Amino acid sequence: MPRPAYPDSSEALSLNSGYAFPGIFPDLTEAANRALTTYRSESLQYGRPFGLPPLREWIAEYMKEDGCTVTADEIIVVNGAKNGLDLLCRLLTEEGDVIVVTAPMYFTAIPIFKSFGLTFIEIGQDDEGMDVEALDRALRERVNQGLPLPKFIYEVPDFHNPTGITLSRRRREALVALATRFGIAIFEDSPYRMLRYEGKSEPSLKALDAHGVVFEVGSFSKLLAPGLRVGWIAGPRALLERIARLKSDGGTCPLTQRIVFEFCTAGELRAHIERARAAYAQHRDLTVAALRRELPEASFAVPHGGYYLWVKFPPGVDTEIMTERAFRGGVSVIAGVSFYAGEAAHADPETAPTRYIRIAYSRATPEEIEDGIQRLAEAYHSMI
Amino acid sequence: MPRPAYPDSSEALSLNSGYAFPGIFPDLTEAANRALTTYRSESLQYGRPFGLPPLREWIAEYMKEDGCTVTADEIIVVNGAKNGLDLLCRLLTEEGDVIVVTAPMYFTAIPIFKSFGLTFIEIGQDDEGMDVEALDRALRERVNQGLPLPKFIYEVPDFHNPTGITLSRRRREALVALATRFGIAIFEDSPYRMLRYEGKSEPSLKALDAHGVVFEVGSFSKLLAPGLRVGWIAGPRALLERIARLKSDGGTCPLTQRIVFEFCTAGELRAHIERARAAYAQHRDLTVAALRRELPEASFAVPHGGYYLWVKFPPGVDTEIMTERAFRGGVSVIAGVSFYAGEAAHADPETAPTRYIRIAYSRATPEEIEDGIQRLAEAYHSMI
Numbered sequence: 164m165p166r167p168a169y170p171d172s173s174e175a176l177s178l179n180s181g182y183a184f185p186g187i188f189p190d191l192t193e194a195a196n197r198a199l200t201t202y203r204s205e206s207l208q209y210g211r212p213f214g215l216p217p218l219r220e221w222i223a224e225y226m227k228e229d230g231c232t233v234t235a236d237e238i239i240v241v242n243g244a245k246n247g248l249d250l251l252c253r254l255l256t257e258e259g260d261v262i263v264v265t266a267p268m269y270f271t272a273i274p275i276f277k278s279f280g281l282t283f284i285e286i287g288q289d290d291e292g293m294d295v296e297a298l299d300r301a302l303r304e305r306v307n308q309g310l311p312l313p314k315f316i317y318e319v320p321d322f323h324n325p326t327g328i329t330l331s332r333r334r335r336e337a338l339v340a341l342a343t344r345f346g347i348a349i350f351e352d353s354p355y356r357m358l359r360y361e362g363k364s365e366p367s368l369k370a371l372d373a374h375g376v377v378f379e380v381g382s383f384s385k386l387l388a389p390g391l392r393v394g395w396i397a398g399p400r401a402l403l404e405r406i407a408r409l410k411s412d413g414g415t416c417p418l419t420q421r422i423v424f425e426f427c428t429a430g431e432l433r434a435h436i437e438r439a440r441a442a443y444a445q446h447r448d449l450t451v452a453a454l455r456r457e458l459p460e461a462s463f464a465v466p467h468g469g470y471y472l473w474v475k476f477p478p479g480v481d482t483e484i485m486t487e488r489a490f491r492g493g494v495s496v497i498a499g500v501s502f503y504a505g506e507a508a509h510a511d512p513e514t515a516p517t518r519y520i521r522i523a524y525s526r527a528t529p530e531e532i533e534d535g536i537q538r539l540a541e542a543y544h545s546m547i
Numbered sequence: 548m549p550r551p552a553y554p555d556s557s558e559a560l561s562l563n564s565g566y567a568f569p570g571i572f573p574d575l576t577e578a579a580n581r582a583l584t585t586y587r588s589e590s591l592q593y594g595r596p597f598g599l600p601p602l603r604e605w606i607a608e609y610m611k612e613d614g615c616t617v618t619a620d621e622i623i624v625v626n627g628a629k630n631g632l633d634l635l636c637r638l639l640t641e642e643g644d645v646i647v648v649t650a651p652m653y654f655t656a657i658p659i660f661k662s663f664g665l666t667f668i669e670i671g672q673d674d675e676g677m678d679v680e681a682l683d684r685a686l687r688e689r690v691n692q693g694l695p696l697p698k699f700i701y702e703v704p705d706f707h708n709p710t711g712i713t714l715s716r717r718r719r720e721a722l723v724a725l726a727t728r729f730g731i732a733i734f735e736d737s738p739y740r741m742l743r744y745e746g747k748s749e750p751s752l753k754a755l756d757a758h759g760v761v762f763e764v765g766s767f768s769k770l771l772a773p774g775l776r777v778g779w780i781a782g783p784r785a786l787l788e789r790i791a792r793l794k795s796d797g798g799t800c801p802l803t804q805r806i807v808f809e810f811c812t813a814g815e816l817r818a819h820i821e822r823a824r825a826a827y828a829q830h831r832d833l834t835v836a837a838l839r840r841e842l843p844e845a846s847f848a849v850p851h852g853g854y855y856l857w858v859k860f861p862p863g864v865d866t867e868i869m870t871e872r873a874f875r876g877g878v879s880v881i882a883g884v885s886f887y888a889g890e891a892a893h894a895d896p897e898t899a900p901t902r903y904i905r906i907a908y909s910r911a912t913p914e915e916i917e918d919g920i921q922r923l924a925e926a927y928h929s930m931i
Binding site: 180182183185188189190191192195196198199200203204205206207208209210242243245246248249253274275278384388389390391392408409411412413414415416417418419 | 564566567569572573574575576579580582583584587588589590591592593594626627629630632633637658659662768772773774775776792793795796797798799800801802803
């Protein structure tokens with residue numbers, strides 16, 4: 164196969180972003196047609212602050228099937244999960260507040276949290292996910308020192324971004340119990356939850372929450388398509404009412420909400436999720452196989468779902484330099500350093516951010532994955 | 548015509564909101580169909596922080612036809628004008644900052660500004676709009692007293708909400724000159740500008756701005772349909788880059804942006820605007836005629852465009868009580884007190900907020916307007 168030259172950086176093969184695979188984008192023309200004819204007066208008018216009532220009912224039902232006890236009253240529709248995080252920060256934090264995050268963490272959330280002047284308690288992860296015992300120690304120490312407790316714990320419990328790790332059952336229970344004991348909110352951000360390729364789901368943190376400490380931030384971006392910009396927050400009604408007042412956007416787009424609702428209630432969502440699972444599982448398998456073949460020096464845990472591989476390189480490799488070389492060689496991946504809100508992980512050479520990269524296998528085609536991993540291997544071999 | 552009983556408050560005739568008239572909602576099915584087939588990969592993927600490039604080009608061209616010197620680089624797409632105001636406040640203000648507003652003012656902007664901890668310099672209006680000389684005196688006084696200058700001046704220069712007044716040409720020139728001299732930004736929020744029913748447009752503030760002090764906050768809500776949630780900010784590129792970084796929403800919905808673009812470039816916008824003008828001009832005329840017939844005691848200036856009548860009642864009428872009675876009588880309008888950010892107007896009995904109401908004639912049908920004004924007159928007559 165002739166290899167394109169990628170003279171322009173914008174043409175680099177992208178293994179860098181959690182974009183969806185266009186090959187599985189659903190056909191929404193029928194749903195849009197209904198939204199713009201039968202429901203025209205509703206779809207083109209200002210929307211309601213809480214969102215489209217039947218969509219909120221649908222989301223509550225969807226969450227109930229996932230083991231959560233919620234009603235439509237406890238759902239507010241927002242412009243995607245990032246908008247949800249932003250609104251929750253507005254509601255619950257003040258400049259200078261401390262929050263708990265993992266190290267590494269979802270890197271797009273870092274500037275959102277920093278824009279509110281928040282500071283970070285970084286907690287490491289092992290193969291069971293966030294080290295809840297370390298968090299417990301950190302919180303006790305703050306209490307002993309008379310320091311204020313964090314305002315919330317931010318966690319991606321399923322197929323964590325970037326590590327791909329799924330929080331174990333006992334850690335989930337421990338985390339919710341700890342948050343309840345200390346009276347700290349949890350922001351559960353779980354966009355990849357339905358994209359499990361094997362094994363059995365653990366209960367969501369929200370499902371384990373008997374005391375209303377968990378806000379679940381949901382999204383149709385990974386479930387259906389990111390371009391719709393429809394997500395939600397599930398949480399205590401009284402707090403959602405305050406969020407509704409904070410929403411400055413004149414209501415999340417009623418047209419796209421109706422399109423989502425019409426598609427989901429036409430019974431097409433399950434089949435779509437199955438197509439997405441099959442495509443992304445194939446992408447993951449191809450990426451894993453290509454890495455093992457081309458880069459046996461790299462190590463990683465194979466995630467059971469989601470979009471990402473968190474790949475570790477031998478000591479002495481600086482992945483900031485390597486990703487720059489890879490980019491010039493025609494493939495774009497993200498260096499580990501981008502995924503840390505603070506400095507906690509930098510001290511230990513074993514877990515140094517400069518030893519990691521994140522590979523996103525979601526968007527690329529199988530051919531691009533093969534080609535991309537070869538180019539990445541070339542960049543690595545040029546380093547040693 | 549038998550009159551419905553309106554036993555449920557939610558069924559009150561609505562003359563209270565700047566909602567669009569559903570009778571003129573355009574047929575967007577073709578535009579949506581193209582967006583979801585030809586442009587599916589773009590419409591359903593994450594969007595760009597600055598917005599869809601061809602739509603930004605279109606907006607720049609649209610503004611150029613309106614006399615502004617802007618390029619697509621100086622346009623960022625946002626989730627409607629309210630989202631634009633929110634982003635501008637995030638960019639330019641800090642808690643405790645002072646801003647300039649009119650008294651009365653667009654009431655939905657008040658909680659947005661207050662959520663940023665802003666305080667207000669309120670400037671009155673006459674039949675030429677904002678009293679720019681009074682603003683000049685207020686600013687000089689602050690300078691003399693060593694007080695910080697306001698961060699921005701917020702103005703709706705065309706068919707002002709709620710007063711319906713259009714800022715005169717000489718006031719526009721004076722306002723831009725003053726803002727330039729003091730180095731204060733202007734947020735020009737002009738959603739009704741294209742909805743002129745008679746007379747000649749004045750140049751926009753942005754068109755008069757040679758020094759980059761004006762941010763124009765634009766919207767397709769009144770131009771096309773509010774449910775699309777597509778608006779824009781036009782301003783200096785360097786500041787828009789900072790706004791792009793503040794956007795937490797993962798990019799404004801690329802699907803609705805594409806729908807807007809396809810509709811506008813199919814040459815359907817002009818005809819749609821003409822239909823909107825004709826409908827709203829009729830609504831205005833009906834409202835004016837009904838008020839003159841049913842409520843000759845009320846006084847108001849007839850606006851040359853837009854959605855609103857700002858109606859004044861004789862001394863001694865408390866419009867807070869009157870609107871409550873009107874609501875129980877089956878029609879909803881908004882009492883004047885809602886339109887003031889501060890207390891400046893409360894001192895003078897001649898301009899007391901409790902003497903005013905805002906009537907929005909945009910959404911209601913002609914029959915509802917007739918019925919609603921009758922019910923309003925009944926509420927008024929029950930007061931005297």
